[in-house]
Every structure is written in structure tokens, then in C-alpha cells.
Amino acid sequence: MEAAIARVAGTHRPAEEAQPLRAGAAPTIVASVAAVAPLRGAEVLLRALEREGVDLVFGYPGGAIMPVYDALVDSPIRHILVRHEQGAALAANGYARASGRVGVCLATSGPGATNLVTGIADAYLDSVPMVAITGQVPTALMGTDAFQEVDTFGITLPIVKHSYVLRDANAIAATVREAFRIAREGRPGPVLIDFPKDIANTMVAPEHAGLHQAPATGIAAERTEIPQVARDDVQRARKLMLECERPILYTGYGVGLAGAHDALRELVRATGIPVVSTLKGLGGLPTDDPLFLGMLGMHGSRAANYAVQEADLLICVGARFDDRATGKLAGFAPDAKVIHLDIDAAEVSKLRYAQVHLVGALAALLPALRCAPRIDAWRARCAALRTQSLPRYDAPGDAIYAPALLRRLSELVPAETVIACDVGQHQMWVAQHCIHRSIDRHLTSGGLGTMGFGLPAAIGAKLAKPAAPVVCVSGDGSIMMNIQELATLRRYGIPVKIVLLDNASLGMVRQWQELFFAERYSEVDLSDNPDFAVLARAFGIDAHTIERRDEVEQGLRKLLDAPGPCLLHVRIDPRANVWPLVPPNRANHELIEPGETHA
Amino acid sequence: MLELSLAIRDVEGGLLRVLGAIERRGFRLAAVNTRTAPHGLDLDLSIEADGRPAEVLLRQVARLHEVMRASIDVVRSRGPVARAPT
Numbered sequence: 001m002e003a004a005i006a007r008v009a010g011t012h013r014p015a016e017e018a019q020p021l022r023a024g025a026a027p028t029i030v031a032s033v034a035a036v037a038p039l040r041g042a043e044v045l046l047r048a049l050e051r052e053g054v055d056l057v058f059g060y061p062g063g064a065i066m067p068v069y070d071a072l073v074d075s076p077i078r079h080i081l082v083r084h085e086q087g088a089a090l091a092a093n094g095y096a097r098a099s100g101r102v103g104v105c106l107a108t109s110g111p112g113a114t115n116l117v118t119g120i121a122d123a124y125l126d127s128v129p130m131v132a133i134t135g136q137v138p139t140a141l142m143g144t145d146a147f148q149e150v151d152t153f154g155i156t157l158p159i160v161k162h163s164y165v166l167r168d169a170n171a172i173a174a175t176v177r178e179a180f181r182i183a184r185e186g187r188p189g190p191v192l193i194d195f196p197k198d199i200a201n202t203m204v205a206p207e208h209a210g211l212h213q214a215p216a217t218g219i220a221a222e223r224t225e226i227p228q229v230a231r232d233d234v235q236r237a238r239k240l241m242l243e244c245e246r247p248i249l250y251t252g253y254g255v256g257l258a259g260a261h262d263a264l265r266e267l268v269r270a271t272g273i274p275v276v277s278t279l280k281g282l283g284g285l286p287t288d289d290p291l292f293l294g295m296l297g298m299h300g301s302r303a304a305n306y307a308v309q310e311a312d313l314l315i316c317v318g319a320r321f322d323d324r325a326t327g328k329l330a331g332f333a334p335d336a337k338v339i340h341l342d343i344d345a346a347e348v349s350k351l352r353y354a355q356v357h358l359v360g361a362l363a364a365l366l367p368a369l370r371c372a373p374r375i376d377a378w379r380a381r382c383a384a385l386r387t388q389s390l391p392r393y394d395a396p397g398d399a400i401y402a403p404a405l406l407r408r409l410s411e412l413v414p415a416e417t418v419i420a421c422d423v424g425q426h427q428m429w430v431a432q433h434c435i436h437r438s439i440d441r442h443l444t445s446g447g448l449g450t451m452g453f454g455l456p457a458a459i460g461a462k463l464a465k466p467a468a469p470v471v472c473v474s475g476d477g478s479i480m481m482n483i484q485e486l487a488t489l490r491r492y493g494i495p496v497k498i499v500l501l502d503n504a505s506l507g508m509v510r511q512w513q514e515l516f517f518a519e520r521y522s523e524v525d526l527s528d529n530p531d532f533a534v535l536a537r538a539f540g541i542d543a544h545t546i547e548r549r550d551e552v553e554q555g556l557r558k559l560l561d562a563p564g565p566c567l568l569h570v571r572i573d574p575r576a577n578v579w580p581l582v583p584p585n586r587a588n589h590e591l592i593e594p595g596e597t598h599a
Numbered sequence: 600m601l602e603l604s605l606a607i608r609d610v611e612g613g614l615l616r617v618l619g620a621i622e623r624r625g626f627r628l629a630a631v632n633t634r635t636a637p638h639g640l641d642l643d644l645s646i647e648a649d650g651r652p653a654e655v656l657l658r659q660v661a662r663l664h665e666v667m668r669a670s671i672d673v674v675r676s677r678g679p680v681a682r683a684p685t
Contacts, residue, residue, distance in 0.1 A: 157616055158623055162664040165611050182664060346658040 041169040042067035042200040044209045045133070046075045048176035051215040054104050056080065056095070056463055058088040062108025063148055065135030067200035069106075080463065080492065083484035085112050087456040089119020089132060090482070094457025096128050097443045098418055099464035100259070102183050103128070108135040110148030113194075114155065118450055120190045121159040125447025126280065127257060129188035131179050132156075138198035139167060152194045161189030169202035173210035181216035187344040188257060226364055234368045237315075237339045237356045241371050244313035244337070246378045247273045250296065253280035253446070254318015254342055254362060256439025263366035264317065270370040274382040276304040278319050280446040283436035291379075293386050297325035298582045299428040302389035305580075305588035307382050311336045315369070318342060318362055321351040322447070331587030341365050391433060398549050399573045402426065402501050403433040405552050409471065409499060410434035412556055417469040418443060418461045422454035422478030425507040428578045430473050441468075452481025458496045459488055469497070469560070476502040476529050486539035489565040497559050498567040500532055503574045511577045516584065536567040547571035600629065601646040601653050605660065606668040609639030613665035617642070624659055625651050638667060645674075 039047070045068060049057070058080045061069040072079055082088045085107040092103030103123075107116050113134040123130045137146040153165050162182045164175050179191040226234065241247060255264050264284050268275060268291055275285045276296040285292050294301025296308050305327075308314065314336040319325065326332040329351060340347070340354035341362055348357040358365050393404035406429050410419075419434060420443040421427045427444055436442050443461055445453040458472035479500055489496055510524040536543035542562055546555040546569070559568040580591040603621070607613045614633065621628060621644070630645035646656075653671050661669040 153612055154615070157612065157619055163612065167611075186662075344662070346655065346662050348655075348658070349652060350655045 036206060038203040038205055039209055040067065040071065040200065041166075041172055041195075041202045041204060042071040043074075044169070044172045044204050044211065045176065045195065045200070046071050046077060047209075047211055048173040049077060049104065050075070051173075051211065052102070052176065052180045053215065054102070057104040057106055058082055058091040058095070058460065059106030060085050060088055060108070060112060062110075062112045062135065064109035064137055064197045065106060065112065065133075065195070065200075066108075067197060068133070068135065068195070079106075080459070080488065082456065083487050084482065085115030086118050086452065087459075087482050087485045087488065089116040089130075090122065090450070090453055090456035091460035091463075091485075091488075092130050092132075093119055093123050093126075093128050093453075094420060094443055094460030095464045096123070096130055096460070097126075097457070098440055098461035100440065101129075101464070102180055103130045103460065104133065105130065106133050108148065109137055109152065110150050112148075113152040114150060117155060117159070118448070118452075119456075120156055120192065122445055122448040122450045122453065123190040124159045124161070126445065127188050127253065128190065129183040130190040131176075131183055132190060132192045134192065134194050135200075136165070136194045136196040139196045140198065142196065152192070156192050159190070160192045163192040163194070165194045166196065166199050169199050169204045170208045170210065172199070172204070173213070177210075177213060177216045184216070187254075187342075226360060226368060230358055230360060230365075233356050233358050234365070237358060237369055238371050240313055240337060240339060240356060241271065241273075241315070241369065241373050244373065245375065246311045246381075247271075247313040247315060247373060247375060248308055248311040248336075249273050249275045249315045249317060250277075250308065250319055251275060251281045251284045251317045252278040252319025253439060255281055255284040256318075258318060258343065258362035260318070260362035260366055261438065263363045267366045267369055271373060272375065272379055273315070273373070274307060274379065276300070276308055278322065278325050278446070279431050279444060280442075281319060281439060282431055282442050283439040284317075287434075287436045290383065290386070293382055294389065295431055297322075297327065297588065299432065299578050299580065300325075300582070300588065300591075301432070302580055302591060302593075303382065303385035305582070305591055306385050308333050308336075309587065309589040310381075314338050316340045316342075316354070317366070320347045324446075326351070327582045327588040327590075328585050334587075400547065400549050400552060400570055402570070402572050402576060403429050405499075405501075405556070405570065406430055406473065407433045408552060409556055412560060413469055413471060416467075417441065417471060418458075418465060420454050420458035420461055420470065420472045421445075422472075422474040422481075423449045423451045424475045424478055425503070425511065425576070425578050426473050426475045426478075426501045428508075429501075432578075451478040454478060455482050455485045455496075455498070456488075458498075459485060459494055462494050462496050470495075472496055472498045474498060474500050475507065476500065476504060476526055476532070477506045479532070480529075483535070486536060486541050486565075486567075490540040493564055495562075495564050495566075497562065497565070498536075499559065500567060500569050501572055502529065502532060502569060503572050503576060504529060505574050507574070507576070508578070510574070514577070515581070532567065532569040536569075541565050541567055543567040543569060545569040545571065600674040601626075601648050601656075602672045602674055603642075603644040603646055603657070603660070604668075604670050604672075605642040605644070605666055606636065606638060607640050607642065608665045608667060610665050614640060614642075616663060616665060617660060620660055620663060621646060621656065624656055625649065626656055639665070
């Protein structure tokens, strides 16, 4: 498998060079800091990346970034050539989500940079550590409407944690170091470096290159001690936990970002408090744990939504009261006081007032909350809700029932499998019906909801974790947003398995038009889709199609047993909907099930 | 009306990033007063709040990389309501 990944067209690099470092491991410094000859700016950039432990970047060359691509020829950094810059940004995004390391993407100026924008915005909204490097026209031409010149810095200003225009070749290494530090520290996010071509071509004396300083990768991303000022708040939080009768732990992606899975699980064991999760927090507590009530919010479980609405204390851990999770905010958990734990102070009381807030590293804060509230009756109530809302997979008929297929997929794959989703109905079915055991094994575009996320994210994840099976679950709408990346799968022999749920429509939009727009269907019909199996084969990807329920087991096994990349094209009923559903502007307890009305 | 006082580093786009963040968070800039300082720029901003919490805006601005110090006052109140950690 590893050899297959390293089988790059035209490359001679051995497989071991393609192996990523362990998350958190000290970087291997391969750059020579004793170089005496002057370096071009582009070389300094790559050596600075190497010093940050970067061994893999995703990108697409073009005019203004050519000096960097020239320097890549002599660099040990492996470059993955995608077929559209959005694929580069989303692959770097998936790489970072799966590994916890900073993902890096490269593009040229102008359209190269604008094509990165969606992937950068996705990383911003989902707090993914990324560094995006864009070529730029020479500084003398900046501001003259030169060929392929856009204001990349300005365009990306609202969707990055920080950004730079590199105007001084002597500052390249320091800028890269700072960019990596900012991308990782606190609440992670994307950082952009715009790199004018003349700066990339400037010769830099080794003593001015700044390559002698320690890399940012070695700097701890979060403080792990609880500051004195927070100790009183910890005591207030514990007091609330001991006095309440109906507490709920409401957990989000911050748990994964903080590496606080174990701390969360130990807190749950110690307190016995039932848990609900956001979409991106799934896997913080294994979803088959008896205390896990499900995802909350628009397509959350009945148990999760009812329990939150009945709660008298919400302990929000690394989540942000997003509208998809809260439903009508004014009606969300109406009787609950709130304890909010987050690394980002700006999330505190942004949407819901928190009686107690604890800002800091979750892995340090969570153990401080251990206590033993007397909530036996509440646990029994939550257990009953959980039992009542367990999904059923015995839908009548011969057509393939997507939730049942996904549940079976989840049972068949090894526990360490990464599932990368696209966006739409299938994304919600994956959330609801797959078994999630770790946040970094469920890659889903939660904040931006980026159709086209799944395939490039899966590519990034597989390259980050070569030993882990990676499955991309996509839909017929989403897959077409980045279908060109099938060529990337083929080129590098990346053994991603694709489950393509094809309902010949934009299913989620169709569902909303059915339910909330009086069945006035507008531009959701995709019945003229290409034959996806034929299309995949045209890219050199093995593919099969199934359309009956009795074909599911064999189809899944054939997919998972394939040695290389493979696509399973699954035709499903276009009328299938995602349930439950909280109608717009309704509180979460007003969710509806099939056959219920929302009036 | 809020009065937001900031000290920001002299970095490219710093002023734009701060002003943009305030507007994108749903606040309206009524007046902007800037002056150069040894560290970069000092800003005094008058902002119309429209009901959103001032403390949250303060924290959203304070977390920007170029912001060195931030404090906010509600006009006609007796004193500062919030001051971001530096």
C-alpha cells in the first residue's frame, strides 16, 4: 500500500520519503544550514518549509510560482500535482484534519490563487491548520493590473487567520516560521503567504536567510497549565455540575483539535454525564457508547435534541453554538445554564451567554471538572431516549437504503478507517449511521459545507495516514465538483475507496423544496448524470455499479478488497430524505420524522 | 455607541484587517481616528453596535495577530466595560 502511494509518475523517490511524521513528532531537519552559497528566495522558502517538518505539499504550477517549482526539483519535499487548485487546498485541508499537522498548498497568482479560496475558507470556518502559498507578480508590477495579478492578500483577508505579502527576501524564513506558529497555535486556522516572483528570484546570503532559527513546529501549540485566574471559574463550574439535575456535555471539534479525546472520555466516565455532539465533534466519545445520545441539531437524533432541550446545565466543550446545532437560538436549551470551555475566548458568549467560561487547553481543563453529580434519574431518562431513537434499517422494498449501506460499510471497515464526506444528504447519513470512534477519522466540511470537499480531502488523508484505509462517501452532485481529482488518484495510485450515492438529484435541496417550498422543484434534477462507473474507468479507476439491496454486501466487499483506488457507484431512490429534521426557525424539540408535518 | 481603542503593529494590511473584522461582525464604523506610534498605529474607533455584545467584539478583534492592545467603552457609561488581555 505504501509503495503504491509512492508510485509517482516520473519520480524516483523511495516510499519512505513519502511517509509523514508522527503527529507531534519533532521534525526531521533536512535543510543544510551550513550552506555558504547564496540561495534564491524560492530555495529559502522550501528550506524553511523543510525545517517546519513539511515533507508533502499539494499544488499546481503556473507563471508567478515557477521559481518555487524550479526549486522543488532539488527539494526532498514531495509535491502532489492536483488537477485544479481547489483540489490542492482541500487535499491540504484533509491532510491537516487527518494528521493534526499543518497542510500546505501551492498555487500561482491570479486564477491559481482564486481557485484556492474555497479550500482556504473551508479551513477557516473549520479551524484547520493550513499554510497556503501563492505566487504573485513581481513587486514592481503589483497594482498595475498585470497579467494574472489579483489582490490575493485582499481577497483572502476575511478567510485567513493571518496573511503576508513577502516583500523582503531576507524575511522569508522568519515569515514561514511565524506562519506555521500562527496556523497551529490556539484555535488553528489557515495562513496565507503571497510570494512575488522577484522576491522568489532574489539571491539571499546564507547569513541573512534566517534558516538557523528553531522551527515553529517545536513550539507547544497550547498552554497546558490552568492559569490562576481560571481556578475560581473551575470551582464555579464544578459547583454548577454538582447542583444540577439534568446536565449534558455538548462536544465539538475543539476536542479533536486539542487532542482531548482521552480527557473527555475520562470526564464522562467520572461524571456519568450524557453526551451529545456537533457534526464535527462526532467520535469525541465513541458513538456506540451508552452515554452518547447522538448528534444534535438540524439532523440530530431525537435523543440528543430532546435531552438538550430538557437539560438544566450544558457543558459546551470545544463547540460554538452554530445555527445548525442550535436550531432557533432563542429556543435552544431554554432551561439550561452554560459552562463553556474553549481555546478561543472570542467564542465565549458569542451566541449564548455562558454563566461560566473556561478559556484554555481542553486537555488541561477537562480533568479539573471531574466530580460525581447525582443524576441517576436523568441518566435513566437519557438512556430511554437513546433506545427510543435508535435508527432502524428495515426499510421495505428492494431499493438500496443508503443509511443501511453506510451502517454496513462502517461495520466492515477496520476501526482506524478514515471516512471523508462530501456535502449533502449522504453527509448527514454518514454522521447519523456510521460508527465514529475518533474525531480525526471523520472528515466533513461542517462550517462552509463545501460540495467537492470529499475526494480531495480523502486524498490528503490517505497521504497523511498511509496505513489507514480511507473511504470517500460522496454524492452525485458533490463528486462532480472535483471529479478531476480522480486523475490524481490514478496518477499516484492512492488507494482511496469511493462510495458514490447517486440519487440523480441535488438531494438535500430537493428535500427542502419538497418540504418547505410546496414541492416546487427548481434546478435539482441531475438525471442526465454521466455513467459514473464508465467515467471512473476513463480515469483509470476500477469501478462498479449496484442498484439493488441484495448487491450491497458484495459491492462493498469488492470495493474494500480492491488493491488500488476504486469507486462503488450506488444508485438510490431519488425520493429518499434525511430524518429527523428540525424545520427552519424551529427549536430542536420540534423535529419532524417521516410522515409528520411541520405546520 | 462604542468607543474601541486599539494599538496595532505596523504590518501590511493591519488596519484593513481590523476594520474589516469589525464590519463583518455586524458593527458599523461611525468614526475612525488613527495616528502613528512607535509600534505601528493607535486607533480610536466609534462603533454602532446594534445589540451585539461589545465584549464579544473586543475578543474577536483582540485575537487578530496585529492587535497588541484593545479596550472598549460604552459611551455614556461610567467606565470601561471590558478590556482584552494583552
